[in-house]
Amino acid sequence: MSGGKWVDPAPFEGVRPRVPWWALVPGKAKWLAFLIAVVWLALVGVVRLVLVVVRYPVATLVPLSAAWCWWRFGLSPLVLALLSLVAGLVIWAGLGRDSFLRHVWFRVVTEWRRAVVYVPRWRSVMRLADLAKRDRGREYRPWLRRVRSEGWRDRVRVRMVPAQSPEAWELRRDGLAHSFGARSCRVRVLRPRVIELDFVHRDPLARPLSVPALVDAEVDLKRVVVGRTETGKPWRLRLLGSQVLVVGVPGAGKGSVLWSIVWQLAPAVRAGLVRLVGIDPKGGMELGQCPDAFDRVVYDNGPEAVALLEGMAAEVKERAARYRGVRRLWARSTGEPFTVLVVDELADLIAYQPDKQLRERAARAIQTITSQGRAPGYAVVGLVQDPRKEVVGFRHLFSTRVALRLDEPQQVDMVLGDGVRQRGAAAHEISENSPGVAWVKQDGQREPERARAFHVTDADLVELAVFLADAEVRDFPTRSDGAGEVAA
Secondary structure (H helix, E strand, O other): OEOOEOOOOOOOOOOOOOOOHHHHOOHHHHHHHHHHHHHHHHHHHHHHHHHHHHHOHHHHHHHHHHHHHHHHHOHHHHHHHHHHHHHHHHHHHHHOHHHHHHHHHHHHHHHHHHHHHHHHHHHHHHHHOOOOEEEOOEEEOOEEEEEEEOOOEEEEEEEOOOOOOHHHHHOOHHHHHHHOOOOEEEEEEEEOOEEEEEEEOOOOOOOOOEOOOOOOOOOOOOOEEEEEEOOOOEEEEOOOOOOEEEEOOOOOOHHHHHHHHHHHHHHHHHOOOEEEEEEOOOOOOOHHHOHHHOOEEEOOOOHHHHHHHHHHHHHHHHHHHHHOOOOOOOOHHHOOOEEEEEEOOOHHHHOOOOOHHHHHHHHHHHHHHHHHOOOOOEEEEEEEOOOOOOOOOOHHHOOEEEEOOOOOHHHHHHHHOOOOHHHOOOHHHOOOOOOOEEEEEEOOOOOOEEEEEOEOOHHHHHHHHHHHOOOOOOOOOOOOOOOOOOOO
16 A cells, blocks of 8 residues: 555566476486496596507506505515616617617607607697688697607607698698707608608718628619618619619719619629610719729710710610510510610710700610610619709609709709609708718609618729629520519
């Protein structure tokens, strides 16, 4: 009542209480969901624990084993076991250093670098390098899968995000190398969406390699060992069925590659199974150091050299005509020697020769040998300083290309092929103090290979001349079992 008048009360305004959805679920269903959640969390925990043990076996298993030993046997047996373990590792390192490094030390370094270098920085580096993508509020980040340290490099396996290509990583090699404290970074494709990054910390080819001892042994012309790769494996060059182009600036070590090939072919030359023919337009400054290795050698780029090339081109065609319908590739059972033409400073013959007619004749003859000599048993090893197309317009005929130290980054793609420099073949960054170090690319092989040729000294060339002094041509043995397709 207000002043004798009736006032209606305000209507009740309230919120209808809402019951949570899970309150309406039957009790048995709640217990079932609870059990499923517990089992799921347990499985996730076990998987994560297994992953931690797999990624860091030394850091997890050794402390756990030590704690169990202490709890089970006491402190004294634990100390004795640790001392025995250390003594065993020291003995192992002394007796088999390579095995110890591979199975023990590199595993420790792997765990350390994964835990300290890559895992803490991975997310930030991926974002700053623009390799992580966002879509509809969700971040897609490359997955760091596996890390393996080999002392001189770390191999980091990565699973790329969808719609990402290896070229995106190749463009960011330098930034990735600096981000993870490496000297350089290389990108290799393993399979779709999976790549491997090689973070290089030091050069395993910094020291020169001595040539092996000269012994009378069979020479496999498909796998001529001329040095060692950076992974520690032999560097093998294919001569049978291939043509080799070696490019490098003065002092890069072209002579090391040349004489390493001759050195390894020496037993076959001595037996008369391989014939070496050489042309040295520099007047014999290179090939004249050991003329006994060659069946014939010319020391200029004039008419005599051109006549030699044209004669070999005629031999190629004549031998191919005789092989027609008989065989498709030269073999030892043919009774004819495998011929290797070595041309030092190839540009002097086909580009710098002032006589245009001689220059054109030389270019035609070499193109005939390189394009048609594969099957009849003729190989060309050409050495040149300038890889431009104006100098060597038929470099595509060389199936094996060796890039020693070069002047400009663009020259790397000229020699090895387009895109090879982006994948890490930095031939223009090879040190002047490491002659003989090169990047090698073969047709059909996507990834280039880094290697170093043997260092052949003047004393080694004297030894080579003595070894070949009593060489004689022998009759080729004829195989009756038809196994003549194996190279000499």
